[in-house]
Amino acid sequence: MKAQECPVCGAGGLKKTLSTERFEYKGEEIFIPDYVAYECAECGEAIVDPETLKVSGKLLKEFHRQVDGLLTGKQIKQVRKKLGLTQEQMAEIVGGGLKSFARYESGQVCQSKGMDNLLRILDAYPEMLNVIRTKEKPSKNVATLTHGNT
Ligand SMILES: [Zn+2]
Structure with missing residues (x-):
């Protein structure tokens, strides 16, 4: 040095x-x-x-999340994977833009309590995605989650 x-x-x-x-x-x-x-x-x-x-900043954010009872970046990523969505699609649902969502996952930024609740609901009830996404054009991705409409 x-x-x-x-x-x-x-x-x-x-x-x-x-x-x-x-x-x-x-x-x-x-x-x-x-x-x-x-x-x-x-x-x-x-x-x-x-x-x-940089490193300690991330650790501290994760720590704050734990203390505040919020999902960690890793858990947020798991929820997204479970729903089968890209970061872009997820950002569209929860709002805040693609960059913000990537930052929630990487641990750079803390999500709000409201967003945390939304993510928890989607984690527990993935089919709720349909309620949120009704405004969109027939989608490519939620096919597996829709209730059988033949
Ligand atoms: Zn000095």
């Missing part, structure tokens, strides 16, 4: 530190290992490594 300048005081030679960082959310705690930061000996400023920030 090359020596970096402190963005706060301009001093050189930030020191890399590796630790297990403790975070708290609504009284619950989580420990994130391999937490990389760069500390300035001059002013005491600590800059979190961008990669660590």
Whole structure:
């Protein structure tokens, strides 16, 4: 690693530190290992490594979801797979756009309680998909879920 300048005081030679960082959310705690930061000996400023920030950000979001009683990204993906839908189709149903839905699955963004409820309902009653999708043109994908209409 090359020596970096402190963005706060301009001093050189930030020191890399590796630790297990403790975070708290609504009284619950989580420990994130391999937490990389760069500390300035001059002013005491600590800059979190961008990669660590990314990884820990995801872990924290998942942690918040668990504490809040929301589905995790993995569970959301499982619900979508169970329904046999693409991220695009799912985004159409729950709203918020394709990018948002991909972010719920990757754990970057927390879904709302309302969306979480919708996903849970669809998980338990996949046939409800028909109620939601009635406005669409005859679909290619829900064929297996429709009640036999001959
Ligand atoms: Zn500094």
